[in-house]
Amino acid sequence: QEKKANVVVIGTGGTIAGAGASSVNTAAYQSAVVPVDKIIAAVPEISKIANVRGEQIFQIGSESFNDERLLKLGKRVSELLKQSDVDGIVITHGTDTIEETAYFLNLTLKSDKPVVVVGSMRPGTALGADGALNLYDAVLVASSKDAAGKGTLVVMNDEIHSGRDVTKSNSFKVETFRSAYGPLGYVVEGKLMFYRLPARPHTTQTEFDIDKINSLPRVDIVYNYGNVSRAAYDAFVTAGAKAIIHDGTGNGSVAEQIVPVLQEVRAKGLQVVRATRTGSGVVIRNGEQNDDKFDWVVTDDQNAQKARILTALALTKTNDSKELQKILWKY
Numbered sequence: 001q002e003k004k005a006n007v008v009v010i011g012t013g014g015t016i017a018g019a020g021a022s023s024v025n026t027a028a029y030q031s032a033v034v035p036v037d038k039i040i041a042a043v044p045e046i047s048k049i050a051n052v053r054g055e056q057i058f059q060i061g062s063e064s065f066n067d068e069r070l071l072k073l074g075k076r077v078s079e080l081l082k083q084s085d086v087d088g089i090v091i092t093h094g095t096d097t098i099e100e101t102a103y104f105l106n107l108t109l110k111s112d113k114p115v116v117v118v119g120s121m122r123p124g125t126a127l128g129a130d131g132a133l134n135l136y137d138a139v140l141v142a143s144s145k146d147a148a149g150k151g152t153l154v155v156m157n158d159e160i161h162s163g164r165d166v167t168k169s170n171s172f173k174v175e176t177f178r179s180a181y182g183p184l185g186y187v188v189e190g191k192l193m194f195y196r197l198p199a200r201p202h203t204t205q206t207e208f209d210i211d212k213i214n215s216l217p218r219v220d221i222v223y224n225y226g227n228v229s230r231a232a233y234d235a236f237v238t239a240g241a242k243a244i245i246h247d248g249t250g251n252g253s254v255a256e257q258i259v260p261v262l263q264e265v266r267a268k269g270l271q272v273v274r275a276t277r278t279g280s281g282v283v284i285r286n287g288e289q290n291d292d293k294f295d296w297v298v299t300d301d302q303n304a305q306k307a308r309i310l311t312a313l314a315l316t317k318t319n320d321s322k323e324l325q326k327i328l329w330k331y
């Protein structure tokens with residue numbers, strides 16, 4: 001029999017650590033109240049597949065993640081990955097911003113060992129709670145050599161997603177996580193089944209190293225809609241943003257009254273990154289807007305919240321818009 005893998009489960013809160021007043025509360029409950037050791041103990045089957053120990057780093061709803069917490073989590077994961085007695089890491093996390101944390105780790109960790117971010121849509125007290133199986137599957141993936149070298153993964157609802165691609169697509173359903181090109185694989189009956197590999201560089205293949213990043217430049221997002229005004233752009237410039245993600249309609253379109261605003265923003269030294277609010281597709285450079293003329297850049301297929309992560313990391317390396325564009329296209 002093969003030796004059991006050593007997996008550390010880092011607790012950060014979220015609904016997987018949530019509790020409701022009654023078993024029919026599937027969407028109304030308090031999140032981030034159950035300690036990680038208790039969450040692990042509630043799934044005794046886990047001890048058959050791995051040697052697991054818990055470590056509580058935060059106890060928060062993931063909507064309350066900020067750059068400071070992201071860095072603290074990343075640095076702790078990095079520290080643990082360097083230990084020879086750690087084979088894999090699971091991070092229990094709220095689902096709201098799982099995609100941001102997973103993308104950040106996917107870009108900054110320097111290890112091939114499996115790192116899996118997991119959450120749940122229903123608290124453990126609910127009928128049809130999804131956390132126990134999700135955690136079991138996450139530990140299984142984190143224990144497996146098959147999961148090594150594939151970047152940071154998100155395991156939810158029987159699926160294994162790449163941290164790069166995954167996004168939360170529904171506010172309450174358990175099948176909320178979606179990757180534009182499909183999951184990398186499934187976990188079925190305790191078995192990992194991979195069908196595709198991440199095409200973009202991650203972890204050991206990137207220029208970003210969590211051990212060397214001690215702060216992230218401020219990057220903000222402005223959502224666009226009919227009747228949009230300049231107020232939010234001005235506020236973020238005043239607040240000291242180094243880049244603004246213009247979360248535009250359609251192909252990252254810019255309303256006629258916002259075109260001069262974004263020119264001003266760029267003239268003040270901030271980078272302007274055009275993204276699309278549609279939820280999928282790439283933003284075409286020099287498509288509907290003359291990015292060359294205005295010195296703006298475009299996201300590839302990343303949504304605004306992922307573009308914020310990548311842009312902030314890119315700005316730790318360069319403030320050259322051409323370099324930034326290359327980075328946005330690369331990862």
Ligand SMILES: NC(=O)C[C@H](N)C(=O)O
Pocket residue numbers: 013014015016031060061062063093094095096097119120121122
């Ligand atoms: N399902 C969840 O985990 C939602 C929760 N608000 C969180 O992200 O922490």
